Amino acid sequence: xxxxxxxxxxxxxxxxxxxxxxxxxxxxxxxxxxxxxxxxxxxxxxxxxxxxxxxxxxxxxxxxxxxxxxxxxxxxxxxxxxxxxxxxxxxxxxxxxxxxxxxxxxxxxxxxxxxxxxxxxxxxxxxxxxxxxxxxxxxxxxxxxxxxxxxxxxxxxxxxxxxxxxxxxxxx
Numbered sequence: 614x615x616x617x618x619x620x621x622x623x624x625x626x627x628x629x630x631x632x633x634x635x636x637x638x639x640x641x642x643x644x645x646x647x648x649x650x651x652x653x654x655x656x657x658x659x660x661x662x663x664x665x666x667x668x669x670x671x672x673x674x675x676x677x678x679x680x681x682x683x684x685x686x687x688x689x690x691x692x693x694x695x696x697x698x699x700x701x702x703x704x705x706x707x708x709x710x711x712x713x714x715x716x717x718x719x720x721x722x723x724x725x726x727x728x729x730x731x732x733x734x735x736x737x738x739x740x741x742x743x744x745x746x747x748x749x750x751x752x753x754x755x756x757x758x759x760x761x762x763x764x765x766x767x768x769x770x771x772x773x774x775x776x777x778x779x780x781x782x783x784x785x
Contacts, residue, residue: 638718641748642711645721648746648753653706656698658691665690666752677762690756701738704729721746731768738768 644664651660671684671693684690704727714720723744731738740760747755763773 634718638713640751641713641719641721641746644748644751644753645711645723645746646709648756649706649709649723649725652694652704655703656694658695661691661694662687664753665756666749666754669752669754669756671756671758673758673760675759675762677766680762680765699732701731702729719748721748731770734768734770736768736770738765740764 648661648664651657651664654660665687667687668685669687669690671690673680673682676682681693684693706725706727708724708726710724712722714722723746724742725744726739726741728737728739730736742758742760744756744758746753746757766773
């Protein structure tokens with residue numbers, strides 16, 4: 614079989630050896646993916662328990678002011694996660710993109726979407742998330758979930774209205 618010059622050159626190019634940092638990045642992304650898979654598994658609290666540290670911090674920075682946005686410690690975080698199953702059907706998280714920060718393989722950024730329904734209203738709830746996880750010694754120590762709170766408010770039956778007199782955008 615005849616090979617091209619490009620193919621021979623590519624085969625002759627030295628490959629970068631996998632480093633300990635590469636393996637750590639892969640392990641940390643895997644831990645975060647297992648955590649997100651546990652959410653998809655009807656909030657499998659038992660699986661989550663083994664993935665988070667005793668002092669884990671979970672925050673939802675852009676949640677409405679009346680929504681609990683800070684949960685500290687494994688018991689508090691898992692109690693909140695467990696309560697979510699009573700608010701909505703399984704989230705059906707999908708379209709995952711996960712990577713680590715170049716400067717720190719323990720900082721994992723995850724982008725994903727949800728597609729579910731709220732139990733009380735039966736309205737659809739679909740959102741797009743950007744989350745940051747910190748993984749240290751094989752455990753998640755920080756989980757910050759950034760989402761569009763308006764989508765949640767609408768799905769639970771709330772309304773978002775502009776102030777009176779707000780100008781409507783002009784038609785193109």
